[in-house]
Every structure is written in structure tokens, then in C-alpha cells.
Amino acid sequence: MSGKRYLVLANGKTFEGLPLGADGEVISEIVFTTAMTAYLETLTDPSYKGQAVVQTFPLIGNYGIIEPDKEGEMPRVSGYIVRTACDQPSNFRCEEVLDKYLKDNGIPGIKGIDTRALTRVLRESGTMNGMICDDPSHADLETIREYRIKDPVLEVTTKEKKIYEAEGEKKAVVALIDYGVKYNIIRCLQKRGCEVHLMPATTAADEIRALNPDGLFLSNGPGDPEDNKEQIATIAELMKDNYPTMGICLGHQLLALAHGFKTGKLHYGHRGANHPVKNEETGRIYISSQNHGYEVLTDSIDGTLARQLFVNVNDGSNEGIRYLKENAFSVQFHPEACGGPKDTEFLFDEFMKMMGR
Helix, strand or coil: CCCCEEEEECCCCEEEEEEEECCCCEEEEEEEECCCCCHHHHHCCHHHCCEEEEECCCEECCCCECHHHCCCCCCCCCEEECCEECCCCCCCCCCECHHHHHHHCCCEEEECCCHHHHHHHHHHHCCEEEEEECCHHHCCHHHHHHCCCCCHHHHHCCCCCEEECCCCCCCEEEEEEECCCCHHHHHHHHCCCEEEEEEECCCCHHHHHHHCCCEEEECCCCCCHHHCHHHHHHHHHHHHHCCCEEEECHHHHHHHHHCCCCEEEEEEEEEEEEEEEEECCCCCEEEEEEEEEEEECHHHCCCCCEEEEEEECCCCCEEEEEECCCCEEEECCECCCCCCCCCCCHHHHHHHHHCCC
């Protein structure tokens, strides 16, 4: 290894830094998050599958790696990009150092680059692909540009059905379709008395019907929502049964596509823990945690079927939909917010009321 490491973007711009994490080269989509903390939750969020994450906050790793704080069973990012990686964390819960954690999980990273300058490139030019490598001469720009995340939902979904018991008295049975679920979604349901049946993304509608759930939950997940043709068709079929339904992030987008609405890619996405959203029903503004590169196109929402529930205060994009002919709603942001603000966790309570609980 040369002692240097490089990030080569699809537009040819190159950033020189130092090695972090595992050896090796990786091509991925380069995205940034503005969250100041919760880097372990970011690393293990399945929605980042196929992406290398840039942390805009300059110091990462200062409280180490804390296993109970994970949002998935393993890191899902393809690469990791930071300004400064702390190698002497200070926290009584610390179990491991960031660099070793990345090495142990085979994730190459780069540190010591100007993440502020990199973020400005991504904001101005839009999200683009890039390559983390030890020798920039290995970077073929055409190959970098052609990279596309392929079937990420099938890679991150649970491979078999799992049951999570309710905390305390069981009040409801929820079928949670796993497109890349974050653990705290499950915990938010459990603590409200839900027995959660985690179902693979490939589960057929009839298998969910056989469970006879009190409610249906559509999880977050990675990739382009329009790629999930089978999952969209399954949701459309399940909507005929009018299950009380809530969706988050990718689940929000898939539910919209199942109703014939359209999605599109944002210029550089929303990723961070400080995004303001406005409730269109009450006028109240909440601060939300977000991680998505696609949006439901507002102009495509059929007003006879649904109405906007939340809107992004910064750019006016859709952040939530309430359905008029079904007992269903969905949000683009993360009300379970690990990490991030808890402002909108009450939406889980609304879901419980929809189930009559």
C-alpha cells in the first residue's frame, strides 16, 4: 500500500487522503450526510447499501463503536469518507475503534480529505459515482460512471421470517415487510405492544394474508424504488384488503408507486438529522432524520386517491402521503430517528390508533 489513498469522482476530480479501514478498491455512489453524531447507525443502515458515505462533520469515531447502537446486523456502506477519524475514542460504552471495525468488516475508507470541498462538489454537480483506491491510475472514469446499484433490497432483506415479541401486553400483530429495515422501527413497534412478524421482501401477498395481521408496515430500504416491480405489485394486491398500513422511506415510495404515482431522483438527496418538514394538515413544522436519494413526485399524486401529508420546508419535495380510500399513510423521513430527533415518533401512535389499539 502506497500510504496514500484516493477518491476519484466520475467527473475526474480526485481527492488525496490517507487509508482508513480495509485494503482494496471500491466503486460506489458517493453521498453525504450532515448528521453530527450516530455514525454507527449510519454505517449499519441498510438504506446505504451500494453507497460510500461522506460525513460532513469533521471528527468521526470519537465515542468508538458501540454494538447495541447498530441499526442493522452489519455495516452496509460500500465505503466511508471522513475528514478526521479518531483513533483514541473516549466513552464508557466504547467497544472498538472505528478503523478496526471497518477493517474487520472489509470496508475501505479514506480520511484526511477536505470533506467540505467534496460536499460542495456533490451539492453543485449532484450525487455521482466515485472510486476509493490506492492508485488513481486504476480509476477508469467510464467504468465509474457506468456503476449502478443492482438489486440492493434483495441483498439486505431478511432471508427468513422472524418474530419479535411485544413488550408487555400484546396489543397487535404487525406484518413488517423488510426492504432494509432499521432495528429501531421494530423497537418502536414492540414497545407499543406489537408482535412484529418480519417478512422477506419477496413474501407473496397470500402468505401475508395467511398471517391475518392487524396492520401492515412497509420499511425503509436502498436503491431506486422503481426497480422493485414484484414488491410494488404485492403492495397493490394487499391494498385491496385495506389493512391499516404505514410506510417509511422506501416503503413510502413503493406504496406511492403501487397507486400509480411516480418517483424521481433528487439532485443530491436528503441525508442527515436536521431536515424540517411541514405537516400539511396542521401547519406544524417538525425536525426530521432523513436518508433518501429519491422522492415521490408531487405532481403525480392523484388527488382523488391521496393528499400530501408532509412537505419538505427546504425544497418543497414530498415528505408524506395520506391515502383517502384506504386506511394508510406513509412518510419519507424516519420517525424512529436513530439517530436523530424524536419529534415525529408520535406517528407510530397514529398507526396504533389505525389498528384500533
